[in-house]
Amino acid sequence: MEHRLVTVVFIDMQGYTKRSAGQSVEEMKRFHDEFHSFVKDLVEEHGGVLVKSLGDGFLVRFDSPTKAVQCSYEMQQHLMSRNEDILNPEKIVRFRIGINTGDVGIDESGDLFGDPVNIAARIQNFAEPNEVFISESTLLAMNRNEFGAKDLGPQQFKNATREIKVFKVLPKGMASAEAEPEARSTVAASALPRPAPWHLAVAGGALLAVLSLAAYGVRRGAMPPAATERQPDSPAAREGAAVDRPAPPRGTPARPQRPRADAQQQRRPISDFDRDGDGQISKAEAPPQMQRNFSRHDTNGDGFIDAGEQSTLPGR
Secondary structure (H helix, E strand, C coil): CCCEEEEEEEEECCCCCHHHHHHCHHHHHHHHHHHHHHHHHHHHHCCCEEECCCCEEEEEECCCCCHHHHHHHHHHHHHHHHHHHHCHHCCCCCCCEEEEEEEEEECCCCCEEEEHHHHHHHHHHHHHCCEEEEHHHHHHCCCCCCEEEEEEEEEEECCCCCCEEEEEECCCCCCHHCCCCCHHHHHHHHHHHCHHHHHHHHHHHHHHHHHHHHHHHHHHHHCCCCCCCCCCCHHHHHHHCCCCCCCCCCCCCCCCCCCCCCHHCCCCCHHHHHCCCCCCCCCCCCHHHHHHCCCHHHHCCCCCCCHHHHCCCCCC
16 A cells, blocks of 8 residues: 555535435436536646545545645635526535545555545535635645635544644635734734834823823813803793693604514414425425525525524514
């Protein structure tokens, strides 16, 4: 078995099991062949090797970590462009992609073995749909001028002997925008020049002047106002009678009252919309006002609204 330092890419298709349950064998074969060709062509275009297809996923290797990230990022961009033109949510395809770099074993058939392969699979499972997540080893080995990266912190994956630091790939130039506020403040403060002593003296004098003016204004505000000529009281005031405000014109609408907190709308249960009794709502079962914002209610992007997403349903 050959041992080489390679970058391992795991690609998983979201919602594959649900799609296969609703299609015939012939339909699933055409669907699989279409995406197998899509992945294989793009991988080979970037100098990678499609090691094997896993039904709902793919195992890929690259000699260059930069090429691996470039290929994966372009793959996600192609899929998102494709999904924009699809109206049926059940036809939308989303990938999760995880990448890791390390020394792996390669057998005679080209299959990969070793801990770096397992870590890449765990990162792919941790990744979000439409995103590319990479390990710190891949980030350090690649050309970081090509992409930005958001630090997601160390992650403890199943069967891993140590925590793995994971990053989300961002478009080029977005790394600084995704930095934590404290980090940006620390870097900015360290980059500022140290003020000269005479600068501090001038600033201190100016501060004292401002404080003196503020104190003078407070003393002036505490003084009683100058006496003004008193206006003669009205007859009603002299007699101690109350002066009534004129009534508003007849027909003036009353000011609207703010709704009470306990009058907020209740959320409707899944059963109000679930016509086929499968415990979830498809877009076809949703009312028109929900169909217009179906993706907002479908928070996990699987094309259905289930009980876990019930808090987003319209009120009664």
